[in-house]
Amino acid sequence: MKAKRIIGGLILLIATTSLYAVPITGEQIMQNVYDRDTGNNMQANLRMEIMNSRGQVRERDIIQVSQEDQDGIEKKLMFFLSPADVKDTGFLSISYPDDRDDDQWIYLPALRRVKRIAAKNQNDSFMGSDFTYDDMGTRNPNKDVHTLLGTTMIDGQECYIVESIPKVSNKEFDRTVTYIVKDQWYGLNKEYHYKGEMVRELTINSLESINGIYVINDMVMENHDKGTQTRITMSDVSFDNDLDSGIFTDRQLKMGPRF
Amino acid sequence: MTTKNRKRTILSVLLTLAVTVITLPASDISFTGLSQTRLALAFEDAAIPYYEQKLDMHIDIYKHMSHLFIQPYLSVDQDEDIEFAMRELYADFYLDAMDIRVGKQIIATGQADGLYLTNMISPLNMSDFLLSETHELQMGVPAVKASYYYDAFTFTALWISHFVPAETFSSDSYWFNSPTFLSGGSVNMADPETPELSIENSEVFGKASYFGALATVEVLGGYTWTDTPYAFSIDTGTGTITTEYGRYGVLGAAVSAPVSSAVLRTEILASFDKPFASVVPGTPPSVSVEEHSVIDGILGIDIDLAGFSLSAQYRGTYMTDHNETLITDGKPAKEYAQLATLNIQKSFLDDTLTAGIFTIVEFDEFNILVRPSVTYIIEDAVEIEAELILFAGDDEGTYGVYNDRSVTSLSLNYYF
Incomplete structure (x- = not known):
């Protein structure tokens, strides 16, 4: 009996040791990023500065509320605060963790109606910016094949370098490289490559911890192809707000950004 | 009212509004608007049949559980x-x-774009409808609207205290056409009362709607007035045709649902015992009123393909x-x-340039309206729009009748 216990203990020890010895994979890193705590819901003000190749800048101010439920379904409500021609225009979207298209509605104050809109191609530009709809959401790691390329130091932080190849090809990128802060599971930089060239690059300028949740509050997406760039800064960020259950509805779209 | 008095009245109202807005706490107020300069140039004789400058203001005053909305509008032609x-x-x-919601309000319902089927509660301002933006066509009505929300359902009751008729072309309008059924007759039309x-003369509507991921469904019913008058009798002595508005009931439904990456939309509206003029040509013509039910339906699809909406x-x-x-x-029914x-629309240059073309075709007497347009955003909230408004086809049709009145239009929109 004693010998059996010793053998059992050894097996457990070997198994445990082996477990610790297994290096983390690209898949696990991206799953950790996806599973990172982002609170039950989030509210924030976004300022989007879109700079064209001639250096002219257009600005958009947006208020956004988002919530993800236990099934991974994300609901997002956005209202334009400026410029004046789009003020109070509202968007409501529901994103699913599987391959289903997003459900999307728009409220145009001039028409006074909530209108269902055709699902955007995820690689279409978001509001004329250098971000795509895909960039603005949380991309499910199952959509790509991930490979850990190595580690590097960025601003004194050790980062994993993960290469992701989309399972379904698209014309915007055929490969991305993301720099993920070790044990924190947020990205500091992301490169989008197409046919061997880096076409876009996302750089994180600053982030902060709010209620223990890391929030990127200043980021820039550069489009090397077009010579344009878009900067998004976030302010008044709050998590786990006491949201009304009816906030993600047509009623709220018509009421505007008064929560 | 004389022009001078009218201008004084307008100025007084604007000043009162301005003082009211300025004296309220700034944090409770949102003040936005549009200044637009628009002109149209006729192809036929290079005349400018339309020139308008307008100021469209939106004033929102917010309190804890209420909101006041004021939209004054000023135009000079x-x-x-x-x-x-x-x-x-x-x-x-x-x-x-x-x-x-209590007060003068525009009621918008339904799922169709630019076609007014179930979206028929607010009357239309058709006095310049060929040049107006779609959202400017609907007019406000004095009403009390109550909406009750239960889960994904909304139940709305609407009472319109008094009837507001549609506005039509004035006889000196560039777009005015004499009613075709009067051709050859020596009669004249009296204004309706x-x-x-x-x-008893108020209008009532009820609506139930469902808002969900699978579909948006609206069911609407009401008792309303004809928005435009119809002839109901003729004074054979003077040759004057008298006109009136009449009552009828409506029942309709509107649905929109996603199918793959498209959105399908449909509407149906039944108008029960709607009054129509019955005119038998002659000298003078005989005029009477008949009631007929009308069924109207719309089927539509929205889709994004290769960047085109x-x-x-x-x-x-x-x-x-x-x-x-x-x-x-004014035409045979x-x-x-x-x-x-x-x-069809597509944006270019990081959404600063939008090109589009809107077409409407009547099949029975084949005629067509085509409106290609280009909008360029000069800077945030400042845009310039150029548009061609082209008519072709059978001149018995709604648009073909303007065959010789195609125009090009240019507008500068300044939002603030």
Whole structure:
């Protein structure tokens, strides 16, 4: 009996040791990023500065509320605060963790109606910016094949370098490289490559911890192809707000950004 | 009222509004608007039949559970005629599961774009409808609207205290056409009398709607007035045709649902015992009123393809017990009528340039309206729009009648 216990203990020890010895994979890193705590819901003000190749800048101010439920379904409500021609225009979207298209509605104050809109191609530009709809959401790691390329130091932080190849090809990128802060599971930089060239690059300028949740509050997406760039800064960020259950509805779209 | 007095009145109202807005706490107020300069140039003779400068203001005043909305509107046209109107002026009250809106308001319903089927509660301002933006066509009505929310359902009751008729072309308008059923006759049309203000003459509507990921569904019913007048008798002595507005009931539904990456939309509206003029030509013609039910339906699709936003709609109309004497909007009424719309848009230069083309086709007397346009955003909230408004086809049709009146239009929009 004693010998059996010793053998059992050894097996457990070997198994445990082996477990610790297994290096983390690209898949696990991206799953950790996806599973990172982002609170039950989030509210924030976004300022989007879109700079064209001639250096002219257009600005958009947006208020956004988002919530993800236990099934991974994300609901997002956005209202334009400026410029004046789009003020109070509202968007409501529901994103699913599987391959289903997003459900999307728009409220145009001039028409006074909530209108269902055709699902955007995820690689279409978001509001004329250098971000795509895909960039603005949380991309499910199952959509790509991930490979850990190595580690590097960025601003004194050790980062994993993960290469992701989309399972379904698209014309915007055929490969991305993301720099993920070790044990924190947020990205500091992301490169989008197409046919061997880096076409876009996302750089994180600053982030902060709010209620223990890391929030990127200043980021820039550069489009090397077009010579344009878009900067998004976030302010008044709050998590786990006491949201009304009816906030993600047509009623709220018509009421505007008064929560 | 003389022009001088009218200008004084307008100025007084604007000053009062400005003082009211300025003296309220800034944090409770949102003040936005549009200044637009627009002109149209006729192809035929290079004349400028339309020039307008307008100021459209939106004033929102917010309190904890209520909201006041004021939308004054001021325009000056090529004849220096000044129009001042209150497009909307209402108060919202937000309760736990209910919203109440009281005052002059534009009621928008349905799922169709630019076609007014179930979206028929607010009358249309068609005095310049060929040049107006779609959202400017609907007029406010004095109403109390209560919406009760239960889960994904909304139940709305609407009471319109007094009837507001549609506005049509004035006889000196560039777009005016004499009613075709009067051709050859020595008769004239009298202006209709607006129904007097009474409970009995008010309008009522009820709507139930469902808002969900699978579909949006609206069911609407009501008892309303014809928005435009119809001839109901003739004074054979003077040759004057008298006109009036009449009552009828409606029941309709509108649905929109995603199918793959497209959105399908459909609407149906049944109008019960709607009054129509029946005119038998002669000298003088004989005029009477007949009631007929009308079924109207729309099927539409919206889809994004290769960066192009496409929206197409088909509309079919059927009138029961039709006969050849019936008249609607000054033209012979049809037993069956069909039309289609197509709207294509694409943005360029990081969404600063938008090119689009809107087309509406009537199939019965084949005629067409085509509106290609280009909008360029000079800087945030400042844009310039150029548009061609082209008519072609059978001159018996709604658009073909303007065959020789195609125009190009240019507008500068300054939002603030």
